[in-house]
Amino acid sequence: MTQAAGTGAAAEQEAAVERLRALLRFPTVSRIEPDATDWAAFDALLEALPGLYPRAHEVLDRELVAGRTALYRWPGREAGQPAVLLAHYDVVPADGEGWTHPPFAGEVTGEGTDRVVWGRGALDMKGVLASLLGAVERLAAQGFRPRHDVYLHFGHEEEIAGPAAPAVVSLLRSRGARPRLVLDEGGAVVEGILPGVRVPLAVVGVAEKGIATVVLRVSEPGGHAAMPPRVTATARLARAVARLDRHPHPARVDATMRRMLAAVAPHAGPPHRWVYENLRVTGRPLAALLARAGGVPAAFVRTTQAVTQLRGSAAPNVLAEDAAAAVNVRVAPGSTVEAAVGHIRRAVRDAGVAVEVVQATEPSAVSPAEGEVWNLLSATVAEVFPEAVVVPYVMLQASDSRHYCAISDGVYRFQPFDLTAEERATLHARDERIRVPTYLRALDFHAALLRRL
Structure with missing residues (x-):
């Protein structure tokens, strides 16, 4: 590389970082209550995109759907099945309390390869949006146009x-x-998620769990707290929550997990390699072992349930007339919302506790971990992350991509970020951030992917 070329690449990288910082400064916090959302921040971000990515906006056609969702189309050279690449620019709330750097300042710290960009949305998921538009910006400047x-x-x-x-x-x-490929947020390049495996894994979601909000509700006569009945509404609710906690959903190694373990087996040390290679014998005890580990390993092998909200009376000296607990349920592929709710009813086993389904979505369809589209995606991962082993998995969260299963058989979930456990822990939490080399590698990934489409 000549000195001029090296200088040009450095300038492009610095411009890419500045664009990400600009996007992070828009406080695009989405809220359930529309009146509580600062829609001006959303409009300002949309208005800023053409100025931040001028070449991209010369080759892309843009329309707005449902008011503020931006749908861009890059016309291909010939007819054929399109691809859809997703990101979202809304973020979860962040008030700044406890943050090392303000969540909407887009601050940069460090030098060289240790530089870090801080801000809500850096990982989830303005970093992907910026790398996608940055890749189009780069390729458009080179005169590239996708095939489809x-x-x-x-x-x-x-x-x-x-x-x-x-x-x-x-x-x-x-x-x-009818898209041949749909790619949204999901897995990443990670380490340490499976016992005995020391190589980085590029975990690509081929499906995602269903999600349900289930409310446990107890109604009892109220009154003064100085004269409580033998069993209060809150006590009955607490008993139900404790029973639910003692009865997790059954664990199993499903077909996707088997593919994942088969892929990592050659890279596992003893005795884990033998365990992963002999799932016909070890499947059940392995599922039980992972379930007992809790966290990500347990979520891989079962439907999960977590009580996330509790509500009682409005005052400390008033008996609750209505006590409620919200249960967040993530339904594993192969199961159903109905089966998960049935399990909860059996665990609670109290006619005085109502079990109400407030919202529910079934698990997504499972996309193939083989074939042309999978191989295209895997080849792109291997080009940019040659140190990683590509494996399928079931995404534990929910994403917009699940809706695309209605029109595509190739829906995948992968963010091209190499992330540490500490970095992954900042998702929806304090100090969300991304290393600059990680972000620039994502831009390279999206440019490589676009060249294959």
Whole structure:
């Protein structure tokens, strides 16, 4: 590389970092209550994109769906099945309390390869949006055009599971689009998620769990707390929560998990390699072992349930007339919302506790971990992350991509970030941040992927 070329590459990288910082400064926090959302921040971000990515906006056609979800189309050179690459620019709240750097300042710390960009959305998921548009910006400057149409879907209400994503899918279906590849947030390049495996894994989601909000509700006569009955509403509710906690859903190694373990087996040390290679014998005890480990390993092998909210009376000296607990349920593929709710009812086993399903979505379809589209995606990962082993998995969270299963058989979930456990822990938490080399590598990944589409 000549000195001039090296200087040009450095300038491009610095410009890419500045664009990400600019996006992080928009406080695009989506909230369930529309009146509580600062829509001006969303509008300002959308208005800023053409100025931040001028070449990209010369080659992309943009329309807004459901008000503020941006759907871009990059026309291909010839007819064929399109691809859809997703990101969302709404973020979860961050008030700044306890943050090392303000969540909406886009501050940069460190030098050289140790530089870090701080801010809400750096990982989830303005970093992906910036790397996607940055890749188009780079390729457009080189005169590149994809073989087939490419859509960029940038959602504005993913964090609140709003109706915009289904509206985009409905729009594309009305136009006869059946994407060969859909790629959204999900797995990343990680280490230490499976016992005995020391190599980095590029975990690519081929499905995602269903999600349900289930409320346990107890109604009893109220009154003064100085004269409590033998069993109060809150006591009955607490008993139900304790029973639920003692009865987790059954664990099993499903077909996707088997593929994952088969892929990592050659890279595992003893005795784990033998365990992963002989799942016909070891499957059940392995599922039990992972379930007891808790956290990510347990979530891999079962439907999960977690009580996340509790509500009682409005005052400390008043008996609760209505006590409630919200249970967040993530339904594993192969199961159903109905089965998960049935398990909860059996665990609670109290006719005085009502079990109400407030919201529910079934697990997604499972996309193939083989074939042309999988191989295309795997080859791109191998080009940019040659140190990583590509493996399928079931995404534990929910994303907009699940709606695309209605029009595509190739829906995958992968963010091209190499992340430490500490960095992954900042998702939806304090001090969300991304290392500059990680972000720039994601830009390289998206440029490589676009060249294959």
